[in-house]
Amino acid sequence: MALTRNVRLDPAKSALxxxxxxxFSAHRKGAEFCDISKTSFTKQYGWYFDQxxxxxxxxxxxxxxxxxxxxxxxxYTTIESLxxxxxxxxxxxxxxxxxxxxxxxxxxxxxxxxxxxxxxxLSKGSSSVFVSTNIDYILRNLGVKQLVISxxxxxxxxxxxxxxxxxxxxxxxxxxxxxxxxxxxRHENSLSTIGGYCRQLTTKELIQEIGAL
Numbered sequence: 001m002a003l004t005r006n007v008r009l010d011p012a013k014s015a016l017x018x019x020x021x022x023x024f025s026a027h028r029k030g031a032e033f034c035d036i037s038k039t040s041f042t043k044q045y046g047w048y049f050d051q052x053x054x055x056x057x058x059x060x061x062x063x064x065x066x067x068x069x070x071x072x073x074x075x076y077t078t079i080e081s082l083x084x085x086x087x088x089x090x091x092x093x094x095x096x097x098x099x100x101x102x103x104x105x106x107x108x109x110x111x112x113x114x115x116x117x118x119x120x121x122l123s124k125g126s127s128s129v130f131v132s133t134n135i136d137y138i139l140r141n142l143g144v145k146q147l148v149i150s151x152x153x154x155x156x157x158x159x160x161x162x163x164x165x166x167x168x169x170x171x172x173x174x175x176x177x178x179x180x181x182x183x184x185x186r187h188e189n190s191l192s193t194i195g196g197y198c199r200q201l202t203t204k205e206l207i208q209e210i211g212a213l
Contacts, residue, residue, distance in 0.1 A: 005198060007199075009173070009209060013143055014145075014147070015074070015139060015144045016067045016072055016073070016150065017076070017077065018060065018074070018075070018113060019151025020152045021109060021150075022107060025152055031106045044182070048181075051180055056180045057110075057113070059175070060113050061112060063178055064113050066211070068116075072148075073119075074120075075119065075122065076115055076121045077121070077122045077133065077135070078123055078124070079098060079123075079124060080102060081100060081125055085101075086100075086101065088125060089132075090126035090127075090131075090132065092126065093125060102123075120138065122138075127156060127157050128163075128164050129160075130161065130164035130165065131160075145170060147170045147172050148175060148206065149162060149174050150174075151179060153180070154179040154180060154186070156181070162194050162197050172198035173200070174194065174201075175202070
């Protein structure tokens with residue numbers, strides 16, 4: 001049998017991973033935007049938040065509901081330091097200035113897709129969840145072989161997770177309209193670039209697949 005990425009989800013072997021959908025970067029009052037004037041905010045992030053609030057978050061909510069109904073494991077990762085001063089975060093995050101203190105509001109998943117009590121949330125201090133958390137160990141203990149990915153930012157942390165997951169032997173499905181970055185051009189370029197690593201489906205397509213299982 002020929003090897004392929006186009007494999008339907010097996011709920012018992014699948015997990016949905018939301019990447020960095022947190023107050024820090026997905027809420028208008030998040031710390032990532034706190035030092036920006038109202039005019040600059042609208043210019044730099046107006047499109048992003050319009051897409052996030054009117055299109056992408058509703059897609060995430062639909063995915064979350066469908067996976068809960070199908071008893072597919074749901075996991076979340078957030079940018080959040082293990083310490084108050086962030087001394088353990090990656091050098092890249094230190095250079096970039098990304099620091100979300102341990103236990104802070106910015107480190108919480110946004111209310112719109114808030115985790116249920118028994119769903120796993122992992123704090124990370126680097127771009128890739130596979131580098132700075134024990135997610136690979138957890139997924140293998142759960143028996144997960146197929147990973148569905150949704151989240152922020154398409155051409156940064158989402159891409160990093162997809163590449164690393166593929167290299168570690170997972171079959172990855174990226175939900176194309178449930179990911180977002182700061183411009184349409186960047187988003188489309190990322191989808192084109194990462195498409196060689198994963199299966200790409202829309203929210204509607206994936207929910208139809210889950211419903212038919």
